[in-house]
Amino acid sequence: MTERVAMIGSGIIGRAFAICFSRGGYEVTLYDPKDGVADAAIPLMRETVADLEQNGLLNDRTTDDVMSRMVPVKTMEEAVEGAIHVQENAPEVLELKRELFTKLDKIAPKDAVLASSSSSIVTSKFTEELEGRHRCMIVHPTNPPYVVTILELVPAPWTDPEVAQKTRERLEAMGMSPITLHKEVTGFIMNRFQSPILQEAFRLVAMGVVSPEDVDKAMSEGISQRWSFIGPLEVGDLNAPNGFREYAEKYEAMNRNIAMEQRDLMPWAGPLLDYIDKNFRERVPMDQHKARQQWRDRRLMALAVHKKWANENIK
Template sequence: MKTETTPEEARADLPIHSVAVIGAGSIGIAWSIVFACAGINVRICELDDTRRDSALASAESLLSEMEGAGLLSQATAGILERMSVWEELSDAVSGVGYVQECVVEDVDVKRELFRQLDQLTPHDVVLASSTSTIPSSKFASDLPGRARCLVVHPANPPYFLRVAEVVPAEFTSPTAVATTVSILKRAQIFSVHLNSEIEGFALNRLQGALLREAYCLVQDGVISAVDVDTLVREGLGRRWSVIGPFTTSELNTRGGLRQHSEVLGPVYARLGLERGHENPWTPDTINTVAKAIEQNLPFASWEENVRQRDHAMIQIASRLKGFDNPLVQCESE
């Protein structure tokens, strides 16, 4: 049995006081806000002069609006004081405990940047990529310090959608993962752990499944594009703001998810076949999913669980009362 804590594991528990964010596009600015709001100093690196000059103003504009809406626990000015902008990569990463890379989605650009980051930082500094689709083994596998490289893919924008996918490569150390989860927790971001690298990770695969069907429905002339958006925005999306699709199946059907899969599994399998996908839900997988959901929501309390879902929906509805969505008017024009 392992009894001693290695220096690296001990370091994973140490608070990180400053991070570097590389790239000041929309994702870089968003991560900077998330970390600075959590009390962490953020050193932003941006190559482009115009973007570098406007980075703090972009952050200030978003933070001020969030402050006006009562979303910040401290004043914008105090949060901005923790942000600095740098041109040179070596200056930006000096003394940081964690790096969040947010440059263009180009594997060659990321490979060259990670090569430099690996040389410029001690090997216990985590190097996380925000990439939406590229596994870190495609750009970090040859590096001497590859054990601290991984993907931390945020939902966009991360200051509102507080979840990120943590995707280690085979070579990523458990310490790097633990440090990452710890800093995300401090920044109030839920971590979703992927057990293996897969192109598109999970979030974009889920989004892709919905988009594939949406495009097919429009292409087949079944529904307009605007109505697809309305169905998701007013229906699925509203419900998904309090429960995910598996919990939806659990609570929408008397008999729970197991009953839901029995009745609707064959229907969904047929619909999939219509689109050329043959991947029916197996009894084993249904059992795995049901057991996971029932752990949080015991089936014996099904009626109470449904009441809690309704309670959550009522709270959302009451917060959205009077919400005038400017984008909906644009959609119907």
């Protein structure tokens, strides 16, 4: 019997997670409080799933096979019936998450994991009063998770360690790449990496040092080339003949001086925001925005195919 996973919310993240779980062999129910959204998700997902199949990224499944396990439903109760895992994908609003998890804790099977896709609100903020708080945790994706497979697992202080570990093992078996945080922290790991980079991008543009286009080029054609297969600490380790200690001793002073210049936060508003947004709309008008998202996904698929090949063939 195929195990069931419930998607609560069928927007961009809900659809992406539905693809991941269905590709992993689960039946996926899709619920959304807005009429018609869950049904409309099916044709939207089919196009993406077909792209994944074309690139060999469906775990040896077919588009029809993956899509056949997607089931839109009309109520939250229908969605969670018999589910072993419930993934909440609601907007980043604390009170809304409290309401949803209060209801989910009452109606979901008592052994089902209750997971949130929250990007910054930690689990303890909306599960403390729940009878089943031991089964609640964050499972936060990086968009789009059906290609960028990293997932942040963030238990609350009261999450049962066995629940967290079994969730990690389930996701790994699906071909995902979960990391587990040992304590709650605002923004988790991915957003805490991205935030200072975005701050510095704003700063460099505001100072007139570089254009928005060249900020992105510096990352896409520079630093990220290495970061696509090794992280920033290993970059340092490999950039010094005698390893990371030598790298740290050589560049600590420079990085401390840069950090002193970066203490003041840049506002993400006003003329600077107007300038950057205008720059993007000149390059990618809004009527081309969805096509650009699809281009991004297909480039990521190609990268995933290469990394899979490299992992198997380059030692």
